[in-house]
Each structure stands twice: as C-alpha cells, then as structure tokens.
Amino acid sequence: MAYFTASCDPFEGEKGNKVFAESLKLDYPILSDFDKKVAEAYGVVHEGRAFPERWTFFIDKEGVIKEIDKKVSTKEHGKDIAKKLDELGVAKKK
Numbered sequence: 001m002a003y004f005t006a007s008c009d010p011f012e013g014e015k016g017n018k019v020f021a022e023s024l025k026l027d028y029p030i031l032s033d034f035d036k037k038v039a040e041a042y043g044v045v046h047e048g049r050a051f052p053e054r055w056t057f058f059i060d061k062e063g064v065i066k067e068i069d070k071k072v073s074t075k076e077h078g079k080d081i082a083k084k085l086d087e088l089g090v091a092k093k094k
Helices: 013-023 037-041 077-087
Strands: 005-007 030-032 056-059 065-069
Touching: 013 030, 056 077, 065 077
Parallel strands: 005 030
Antiparallel strands: 056 065
C-alpha cells in the first residue's frame, strides 16, 4: 500500500513540499500540483471553489478508484482511513 497527499500550494515545487512534510514529521510525501491539473482531473478543484476540496481517494493496485471520502474530518481522519481500508479488505501491515 502507498499513501501520499497532494498540494496545490505554490511552495517551491517538490523541494518546498519536502521541507514542509519534514517540518510536520510526516511519514509520507507531499506531491506538488501547483498548476492544479491533477486536482482538476479528480474534480477537487472546480468553479466556485477557490481551494481544492479535501477528499480522500482509495485507489487499488490496478488504478481503479474504489471509494472517495468527501466528508473528511481532519480530527478523525486517521481512524476513518483505517476503518475504510479494513472494509475494502486491505491487508494490515505486520
């Protein structure tokens, strides 16, 4: 399993996102999408919305979107992700 986040913030590209991720002590990368092309393709940036939606996409090994969480609560999201991965039958790390 792989996980990451993507940022549309105009940090200094990958280097800025790497520094930001390190400052937060994240164990996953922050990918750069400063031109918002990927965000637009996934529908999280759209007319009438200045900032990207905070959605989580669960994508299988074949690249198929299995689930989209459109009601992300940052306070509970870690638990929500673990529950959804279990529901989707993703093996737990040993």
